[in-house]
Amino acid sequence: MRLRRIGVPADVAGRRLLADRDGWVVNCLFYLIVSGVLSALWRAAAGDGDIAGYSAAALTWYIVTAEAATCALSIRLIEEVGDEIGSGAVAVEMLRPVPVIVVRLVAEVGRGVARLATLLGPGVALAWLVVGPPPSAAGAVLAVPALVLALAANLCLQHAMAAAAFWLRDTRAMWFLYQKLVFILGGMLLPLEVLPDVLRDVAMVLPFMTMAYVPARLAAGHVEPVLLLVQVGWLVVLAAAAALAFARGQQRLQVVGG
Amino acid sequence: MGAPARDAGPAIEAVGVTKRFRGASGRAVDAVHDLTLEVAHGERLAFIGPNGAGKSTSIKMLTGILHPTAGEARVLGFVPWRERRALAERTGTLFGQRSQLWFELSPRQSLRMLAAIYGMDRGAEQRRVAQLGELLDAVDLFDVPVRDLSLGQRMRCELAACLLHEPHILFLDEPTIGLDLLAKRRFRELLVTLNEAGGTTVFLTSHDVADIEHVAQRVAVISAGRLIYDDTVPAMRRTMLSTKLVDVGLERPATPLALDGVSVVAQSDSDVQLSVDMARTSIRVVLASVLDAWSVSDISVVDPPLEQVIAEIYSERRR
Numbered sequence: 263m264r265l266r267r268i269g270v271p272a273d274v275a276g277r278r279l280l281a282d283r284d285g286w287v288v289n290c291l292f293y294l295i296v297s298g299v300l301s302a303l304w305r306a307a308a309g310d311g312d313i314a315g316y317s318a319a320a321l322t323w324y325i326v327t328a329e330a331a332t333c334a335l336s337i338r339l340i341e342e343v344g345d346e347i348g349s350g351a352v353a354v355e356m357l358r359p360v361p362v363i364v365v366r367l368v369a370e371v372g373r374g375v376a377r378l379a380t381l382l383g384p385g386v387a388l389a390w391l392v393v394g395p396p397p398s399a400a401g402a403v404l405a406v407p408a409l410v411l412a413l414a415a416n417l418c419l420q421h422a423m424a425a426a427a428f429w430l431r432d433t434r435a436m437w438f439l440y441q442k443l444v445f446i447l448g449g450m451l452l453p454l455e456v457l458p459d460v461l462r463d464v465a466m467v468l469p470f471m472t473m474a475y476v477p478a479r480l481a482a483g484h485v486e487p488v489l490l491l492v493q494v495g496w497l498v499v500l501a502a503a504a505a506l507a508f509a510r511g512q513q514r515l516q517v518v519g520g
Numbered sequence: 521m522g523a524p525a526r527d528a529g530p531a532i533e534a535v536g537v538t539k540r541f542r543g544a545s546g547r548a549v550d551a552v553h554d555l556t557l558e559v560a561h562g563e564r565l566a567f568i569g570p571n572g573a574g575k576s577t578s579i580k581m582l583t584g585i586l587h588p589t590a591g592e593a594r595v596l597g598f599v600p601w602r603e604r605r606a607l608a609e610r611t612g613t614l615f616g617q618r619s620q621l622w623f624e625l626s627p628r629q630s631l632r633m634l635a636a637i638y639g640m641d642r643g644a645e646q647r648r649v650a651q652l653g654e655l656l657d658a659v660d661l662f663d664v665p666v667r668d669l670s671l672g673q674r675m676r677c678e679l680a681a682c683l684l685h686e687p688h689i690l691f692l693d694e695p696t697i698g699l700d701l702l703a704k705r706r707f708r709e710l711l712v713t714l715n716e717a718g719g720t721t722v723f724l725t726s727h728d729v730a731d732i733e734h735v736a737q738r739v740a741v742i743s744a745g746r747l748i749y750d751d752t753v754p755a756m757r758r759t760m761l762s763t764k765l766v767d768v769g770l771e772r773p774a775t776p777l778a779l780d781g782v783s784v785v786a787q788s789d790s791d792v793q794l795s796v797d798m799a800r801t802s803i804r805v806v807l808a809s810v811l812d813a814w815s816v817s818d819i820s821v822v823d824p825p826l827e828q829v830i831a832e833i834y835s836e837r838r839r
Contacts, residue, residue, distance in 0.1 A: 270636030278624045353585045354620045358637050359608040365637060513587055513601075517580060518541060518551065 275372030286380060293333040293381050297388060300451065301325040305393075314455035319393035320482040321453075326385040327405055328450045328478035331412045334378035339370070339417070340440055343424035344433035350517030363508040367417055367501070374413040382409075397483025404487060408477035411493040416444070416473040418500035425504065428511025449475025453482075469496045523609045525561075527597035531689055531721040532559035532582060537591030539577050551577040553745040555591065561688070564715050564722040566736035566753075568729075570827055574745040575725035576615075579693050582723070583613050596688055609638065612682030616694035619674070620681050621666045627677040628662040631684055638685040645684075652680040656710060672703030679710065689721040690714070696728055708734040729823040733761065741833060749833045760829050764803055766794040768810055769818030777813055782806055795824075 304321035307313060316324060336342060343366075346352050355362045389396070396402040423440060427433045445451050447461075448470035454462050465471055472493045480489060525531075537555040540548050552574040559565050569575050580586040582595055584604030593600060598607040614620075621630040628649065635645035653659035658676045661669060669677065675695060682690060692711070696704045712735060714720050724735055732739050732753060739756050741749035749756070765785065768774070773789045781800025785793040792814075796806050803821060810816060 270633055274622070274625065274629060274633040277629060278622060282624060351618060353580065354615065354618050356585045356604065357583060357608055357613045357620070358634075359605045359639075360637055361605070515586060516541060517586065518577070 273372065275369040275376065278373060286377070289333060289377065290381060290384060293329055294384055294388060296333070297326045297329045297385055300329070301389070301392070304452075314453055315484075316453055316455075316482055317397070320397050322389050322393045323396050323402075324453060324478040324482040326389045327409070327481035328474040330378060330381045330385050331409055331474045331477055332416070332444060332448075332450050333381055334374045334409075334413055335370075335416055335420075337441065338437050339420045340424045340437040341434045343421060344427035344436070347424065347427035347511070347515075348431070348433075350515070352512075353515070353517050356512060356515075361505065361508070362512065363421060363505050366421060367414070367504070370417045371410075371414050374417065375410060378409060378413065396481055398485055400485045401480045401483045404485065404490065405477045405481035408480050408490055408493060411490065411497055412473045412477050415469060415493060415497045415500050418497065418504045419469060419473075422500060422504040422507045425507035425511045428507075428514050443470050444473055447471065448473045449478060453479065469500055472496045523606075525596035525610065525688060529594065529597055530558045531561045531563070532557065532593075532595050532723065534558075534578075534582065534593040535591060537578070537581055537588045537593055539574075539581060539586060540589040550589075550745045552581070552588075552742075555742075555747055557740060557747065557750070559721060559723060561721055562715065562719045564711070564735055564737045565724065566732040566739045567723060567725045567742065568727060568732060568739060569725075569742040570727055570830065573727075573742045575727075575742055576693050577745075578742065579613070579691050579723070579725060583607070583611065583691055609685065610687055611689045611691060612685070612687035613691040614675075614678050614682045614693065614695050616675075616692075616697040619666070619678060621674070621677060623667045624665065626663050626665055627658075627669075627680065630666065630677075631662070631681060634681055634684055640685065648684055648686070649680070652683055655713075656680055670703075672699050672706070675699065675703070675707060676710075679707075683714070686718075687720065689723060692722065692724045694725055694727070696726060696731060704728075704730070705734070711735050729761065729825070729829060732756070733823075741830060743830050743833075748830070758799070760832050761823070762797055762799045763824050763828075763832075764796050764798060765822045765824055766796055766803075766806060766810070767818075767820045767822065768792045768794065768814065768816055771815040771817045774814045777809060779806060779809055 301322040304325060305318040308316070308318040308321055313321065352362065355365060358365065420440065423436055424433060426436065447465040447468055454465045454471060454475050457465060476489045476493055480486065534555050534557045537552060538550055539552045540550050542548050555578060567575055567578065577586065581588050582593060582600055584600035584607055587601045595607055596610050600607055621627055622633070631649050632645065640648070649662065653662055656676045656679060658680060661673050661677055666674060666677070696707055699707060708731065711722055711724070715722050722735065724731060736753050738752050739749070740747060768791065770790050770792060774787070774792050779801050781797035783795050785795050794806065796803060807819065810819065
């Protein structure tokens with residue numbers, strides 16, 4: 263029964279994605295363009311050598327994976343969730359016998375995984391065509407669960423931040439800052455090893471690294487299963503933060519009128 | 521029926537419930553003030569009031585969405601704001617202005633999602649959805665994407681979503697808002713059928729006087745956050761709802777009409793609005809007299825606006 267409580271919302275979320283075909287096509291095109299341009303830049307920079315231990319081929323697989331991890335989620339989710347809280351639309355979800363945050367996260371992970379699957383097909387084809395197979399089959403296999411964990415961690419932190427709308431009037435600007443943090447400190451644009459030492463050390467102890475860097479590094483041929491444990495650890499912390507923020511926030515909900 | 525009530529007390533019991541909001545200027549406003557109310561199991565209560573009276577805020581406190589500033593309440597034995605999720609397994613709530621269906625999906629897919637959330641297995645879900653399809657005459661609607669349904673059709677599907685887990689209490693917040701006359705009538709008949717067939721308690725908010733007459737057994741009126749009237753519908757009909765308005769379209773200007781209990785509210789060469797006190801003269805007599813005396817192009821009988829009913833309640837209380 264509990265499995266059904268998780269499986270059906272995730273499945274329905276996937277169906278919602280399929281119903282939005284236009285959005286999916288645009289997202290897919292955006293992903294391919296960004297992945298193509300960024301990986302070409304990194305290949306040009308690496309040439310025949312490597313950058314911080316990444317060959318040109320590894321960098322291509324890195325970018326394709328890191329971009330998939332972030333493009334699979336709505337870019338302005340914090341704003342969307344914040345608006346639903348601010349407008350009181352979240353009240354409808356509070357009428358159900360399960361925590362709001364659980365249904366939301368399950369549904370969003372379901373949607374994210376469905377979107378991820380549709381992105382990875384063209385992404386893998388692109389990388390394979392340009393630089394051949396991934397540097398390590400084991401790394402590529404480990405990257406799959408790491409991508410799902412990356413989505414989950416990203417969604418938990420976005421919901422924890424969006425819950426600020428229970429206290430603040432406007433949280434719309436927050437998504438912009440968040441996005442930039444994932445870009446740089448999450449390793450979406452470049453491997454964290456490329457950053458200056460201090461910045462890299464800071465990035466390595468922040469949760470953003472679980473959201474793009476970890477699956478991308480695995481896909482780039484670094485077979486380091488311990489990275490999955492790091493993701494799981496952060497996921498537990500971020501899920502607890504999101505659950506706590508929603509539980510506290512719901513007690514402060516202000517909905518005036520119907 | 522779904523999960524049982526916790527105790528044998530009333531379905532709904534509220535004592536001194538107050539909700540204070542702080543506006544943008546920092547000024548505190550009581551959206552609901554000192555609400556004390558009891559609803560028996562199987563009762564149909566219309567909780568009415570004009571826009572901004574505190575109806576929705578009351579429902580949100582009774583369903584546990586909002587925490588009150590003061591007061592106590594129990595719904596099916598549960599304190600709503602402390603035991604919201606346990607209560608949600610036993611109640612169904614419909615907000616007329618907020619959908620609980622997913623617009624990209626068909627109602628059947630939304631119902632599948634809700635059934636999973638309510639912990640129903642696939643077999644129970646399919647049986648219940650088939651049963652609700654028959655009851656709400658919505659079998660054909662369940663496979664149409666929600667975004668393609670008319671408002672009336674969608675409301676029937678929303679009601680199915682509320683009823684999926686066989687709740688003991690239905691909280692309906694302005695469910696008829698925006699519906700056309702036919703859809704309103706159909707929806708009201710459905711609520712009565714549900715109540716009579718399954719004993720479901722109905723707590724209905726509305727600012728439409730007709731909802732009282734066609735659905736409720738009892739009516740509570742809230743105005744500016746305060747409960748100002750609480751009585752049976754027959755009692756209210758005798759006192760407050762004995763007035764009807766008759767709108768008459770004229771082909772020629774009307775001559776004066778002398779009938780006991782009938783007064784002219786507004787008059788022009790082409791229209792007259794009459795107020796009829798049905799305790800003194802029946803509508804049948806008034807219509808016959810009007811059709812006999814005047815050259816009528818159009819005629820309709822309507823309820824007085826809720827604001828007028830509330831004004832009468834206030835004037836009754838002052839007497």
